[in-house]
Amino acid sequence: MEPRSVAAEDPARNAEFEARIARGDSIEPKDWMPERYRKQLVRMMSQHAHSEVVGMLPEGNWITRAPTLRRKMGLLAKVQDEAGHGLYIYCGTETLGVDRHELVSQLLAGTAKYSSIFNYPTLTWADIGAIGWLVDGAAIVNQTMLAKASYGPYARAMVRICKEENFHKKQGFEIMTTLSAGTPPQHRMAQDAVNRWWWPSLMMFGPHDKDSPNSEEMKRWGVKRKSNDELRQRFVNLTVAQAKAIGLTLPDSELRYNEETENWDFGPIDWAEFWRVVKGDGPCNRDRLAVRNKAHDDGAWVRDAATAYAAKRASTTEAA
């Protein structure tokens, strides 16, 4: 039962598929799709799901040390959301015929990619604010675009996620506003967090368009509607005024408003650093994987207990 692999070569079906994309149709799980479209979606969606899951780790680091109960409740709710986001996207990926267990195994084994931003450490409480404001802010720019992706289950997961990310961003911005207007050491802590998170946040959008072959293909298939550079520029344009409003400086001496393009021009990104972190040599790559594996192993007894309980209940029902 592999009609698709044969059909994938079928030029007529391919043409029909391309026409559907051009019309803006939503592609649904049971629809015919080129094998390459399916594979690229699995790659992109699973990386996205993994990022949500790993994204819990830098923030989870601060739950027990949140400065107030209000902040602690907010952070707990945010981290729980990230788990939910991971599940929405894994669920979307499963509609493409992959097993979630397989994807989770790849993450645990260290063979799957996830967003490089989560390999940076959260050194102070202000980092939690900077992540909510900048990292979630960047994610919203990307995910708002993906909410119009040609693959229905992915788009629908993004709509749901975008609603929740707005809470994350506001929470982060409130933390930064408070710290920036606080005591001089608090203000310095906020500025230090921005200094460390700004450039990695810009890297979240991925390589420049000319160095991103996947990006072009995903655009052609209507999965992405905008290029990495377009999204990055949009994020910069949105963020400059926000930083100014709360008295923080973005660490880029070349940041200037360009009257002609109506964009904020920014300095060069350190791509050597980006590739180092992507390839596994960021400050926390090993630690993140170790913690994720430990959490998975520590949860084994819960999964075993649930399985045993269900088996027992099933056998009691049969006997009755």
Place this chain on the structure above:
Amino acid sequence: MTKSETSGVGRPRPADSQWPLWEVFVQPPGAEPHQHVGSVHAVDAEQALQNARDVYARRGEGVSIWVVPSSAIVASTPDDMGPFFDPGNDKPYRHPQFYKVPRGVRL
């Protein structure tokens, strides 16, 4: 019509090692019908309901949740789509626009 899973249909599924898949339908407040929102893995119906609540209804999105084993969903197939839904397209008299109303009358 074929009986098949809503998720991962049309492809052979690898053995599922994380419990059966359940499709989740949430009814939003305000007399809306239940709507499909996604799926969860769960060992039994009770856990499926709890997981569905935790994943899909953390902010009062629902007043009621249905969970259905994905394998129990019977769905139309895209290949039938034309003929299967065809009767609707060639009967314009089912639509109000088909009927003429005298000028100046608001109906």
